[in-house]
Amino acid sequence: xxxxxxxxxxxxxxxxxxxxxxxxxxxxxxxxxxxxxxxxxxxxxxxxxxxxxxxxxxxxxxxxxxxxxxxxxxxxxxxxxxxxxxxxxxxxxxxxxxxxxxxxxxxxxxxxxxxxxxxxxxxxxxxxxxxxxxxxxxxxxxxxxxxxxxxxxxxxxxxxxxxxxx
Amino acid sequence: xxxxxxxxxxxxxxxxxxxxxxxxxxxxxxxxxxxxxxxxxxxxxxxxxxxxxxxxxxxxxxxxxxxxxxxxxxxxxxxxxxxxxxxxxxxxxxxxxxxxxxxxxxxxxxxxxxxxxxxxxxxxxxxxxxxxxxxxxxxxxxxxxxxxxxxxxxxxxxxxxxxxxxxxxxxxxxxxxxxxxxxxxxxxxxxxxxxxxxxxxxxxxxxxxxxxxxxxxxxxxxxxxxxxxxxxxxxxxxxxxxxxxxxxxxxxxxxxxxxxxxxxxxxxxxxxxxxxxxxxxxxxxxxxxxxxxxxxxxxxxxxxxxxxxxxxxxxxxxxxxxxxxxxxxxxxxxxxxxxxxxxxxxxxxxxxxxxxxxxxxxxxxxxxxxxxxxxxxxxxxxxxxxxxxxxxxxxxxxxxxxxxxx
Numbered sequence: 001x002x003x004x005x006x007x008x009x010x011x012x013x014x015x016x017x018x019x020x021x022x023x024x025x026x027x028x029x030x031x032x033x034x035x036x037x038x039x040x041x042x043x044x045x046x047x048x049x050x051x052x053x054x055x056x057x058x059x060x061x062x063x064x065x066x067x068x069x070x071x072x073x074x075x076x077x078x079x080x081x082x083x084x085x086x087x088x089x090x091x092x093x094x095x096x097x098x099x100x101x102x103x104x105x106x107x108x109x110x111x112x113x114x115x116x117x118x119x120x121x122x123x124x125x126x127x128x129x130x131x132x133x134x135x136x137x138x139x140x141x142x143x144x145x146x147x148x149x150x151x152x153x154x155x156x157x158x159x160x161x162x163x164x165x166x
Numbered sequence: 167x168x169x170x171x172x173x174x175x176x177x178x179x180x181x182x183x184x185x186x187x188x189x190x191x192x193x194x195x196x197x198x199x200x201x202x203x204x205x206x207x208x209x210x211x212x213x214x215x216x217x218x219x220x221x222x223x224x225x226x227x228x229x230x231x232x233x234x235x236x237x238x239x240x241x242x243x244x245x246x247x248x249x250x251x252x253x254x255x256x257x258x259x260x261x262x263x264x265x266x267x268x269x270x271x272x273x274x275x276x277x278x279x280x281x282x283x284x285x286x287x288x289x290x291x292x293x294x295x296x297x298x299x300x301x302x303x304x305x306x307x308x309x310x311x312x313x314x315x316x317x318x319x320x321x322x323x324x325x326x327x328x329x330x331x332x333x334x335x336x337x338x339x340x341x342x343x344x345x346x347x348x349x350x351x352x353x354x355x356x357x358x359x360x361x362x363x364x365x366x367x368x369x370x371x372x373x374x375x376x377x378x379x380x381x382x383x384x385x386x387x388x389x390x391x392x393x394x395x396x397x398x399x400x401x402x403x404x405x406x407x408x409x410x411x412x413x414x415x416x417x418x419x420x421x422x423x424x425x426x427x428x429x430x431x432x433x434x435x436x437x438x439x440x441x442x443x444x445x446x447x448x449x450x451x452x453x454x455x456x457x458x459x460x461x462x463x464x465x466x467x468x469x470x471x472x473x474x475x476x477x478x479x480x481x482x483x484x485x486x487x488x489x490x491x492x493x494x495x496x497x498x499x500x501x502x503x504x505x506x507x508x509x510x511x512x513x514x515x516x517x518x519x520x521x522x523x524x525x526x527x528x529x530x531x532x533x534x535x536x537x538x539x540x541x542x543x544x545x546x547x548x549x550x551x552x553x554x555x556x557x558x559x560x561x562x563x564x565x566x567x568x569x570x571x572x
Binding site: 001005006008009012013015016017019020021023024027028031053054072124126127128159160 | 190251255258259262263266270274290294297298300301302303304305306307317321324325328329356
């Protein structure tokens with residue numbers, strides 16, 4: 001192997017190390033600096049909660065009323081308010097992010113007319129866990145309420161930090 | 167003529183020279199070729215004897231690398247909570263580095279175990295993909311799902327080009343093909359589960375890949391590309407996908423779906439399919455302009471397969487009529503593959519063509535007779551047909567291959 005190809009191999013390997021480390025760094029930074037909120041969550045399929053080692057979650061804010069026509073894929077933001085016991089909710093979705101207060105943003109999943117209810121995807125619908133942890137969560141979900149602790153960015157994007165069961 | 171004992175001594179000594187750093191692995195290969203050129207006939211027969219053993223070693227090494235890659239994912243899944251994020255990342259990056267370092271040592275530095283070295287490169291690529299998916303899970307990252315495959319495929323492609331390894335080139339192409347399938351599959355699902363359009367992608371993408379790889383192999387005067395393994399892998403994978411996709415549309419139900427497929431596609435998907443069709447037709451022209459003995463036929467076959475699909479998707483119409491057309495096109499493509507393999511001395515084309523003749527005949531049997539006969543009679547008939555096909559094809563294939571070797 002020529003010195004030039006050795007150098008190219010080194011660059012390729014370093015790039016393959018940098019990509020996962022970079023992704024992890026960005027995600028860790030989001031979690032470290034984001035605003036933490038709690039949302040009431042429930043598994044989409046109560047009979048088969050964990051598909052392998054992840055659970056698909058739905059929130060009260062997953063379906064919201066919109067006062068205008070929405071097309072699939074449109075960015076929508078939901079202004080949040082604290083509804084007691086550190087639980088956050090939203091009443092409706094709007095096209096842009098409001099200037100003050102907390103809000104969470106996602107994408108519309110279908111075309112909906114003004115005054116209708118639209119399903120919104122926020123990127124916090126899947127939670128991964130190991131097999132053991134998944135079983136523990138499955139057992140406790142039956143006996144209590146599930147909350148997802150979410151880290152919100154300034155631009156309204158969200159990431160699940162952990163699940164809490166009461 | 168250099169005798170075998172000299173060849174053996176040179177073989178052994180040159181490996182020692184590489185191990186001691188006196189010459190590189192490439193220089194050792196060049197020296198061996200230089201001195202053993204006169205004994206080409208003897209070497210050729212030795213190579214023929216060595217080839218099956220070498221393939222077995224390669225296959226075992228590739229299976230081993232894949233098993234270790236899967237094992238790593240399983241290990242992380244089973245010990246998820248016991249490890250901190252930092253430890254997981256350290257183990258993942260350490261494993262990637264160790265695989266590549268091991269591959270480099272065994273294949274390039276000492277040259278002692280090139281096949282195992284190649285397998286370790288492949289393991290490095292697999293671990294890179296595992297790291298992407300595991301990081302996504304660790305931090306619950308929900309990005310555009312197929313994107314991880316694109317990153318993985320890009321990394322694998324870069325590795326394959328630098329280390330010039332066929333198994334890694336195969337892996338890179340399979341991952342990138344998976345990415346394209348995932349992208350189109352997701353888009354079709356979003357546009358109303360338009361499943362009939364997926365084999366269309368297989369045909370257009372397969373034609374483009376086969377045409378591009380064949381034209382590149384013939385026309386690009388680049389040694390590094392020729393030894394990277396992309397061209398042979400692309401040709402095999404491309405033809406396999408194109409023939410498989412065409413086979414689906416030889417059934418009238420599937421061909422009927424195809425007629426209406428274009429109506430429900432959004433603008434984005436229509437543009438993506440048009441680009442893919444354009445690429446397939448462009449590579450058909452490039453393929454026809456090569457010096458291959460069957461160049462014009464191959465270019466025409468790619469144009470016919472891609473063009474007729476585009477017409478069917480856009481114009482729509484009767485499924486049975488389209489099924490007849492695609493039966494004809496598949497027959498031309500399969501027999502043409504055997505012809506192209508024969509005139510260009512490429513046995514894999516003959517083998518693939520013969521395999522598809524058998525698949526198509528069995529498909530036609532079930533398509534035409536299955537519902538008309540009682541099940542037990544149908545099974546007996548199918549069994550006799552398969553045995554007869556196997557007998558005839560094996561005899562014809564051996565005759566063809568013997569003719570090529572002679």
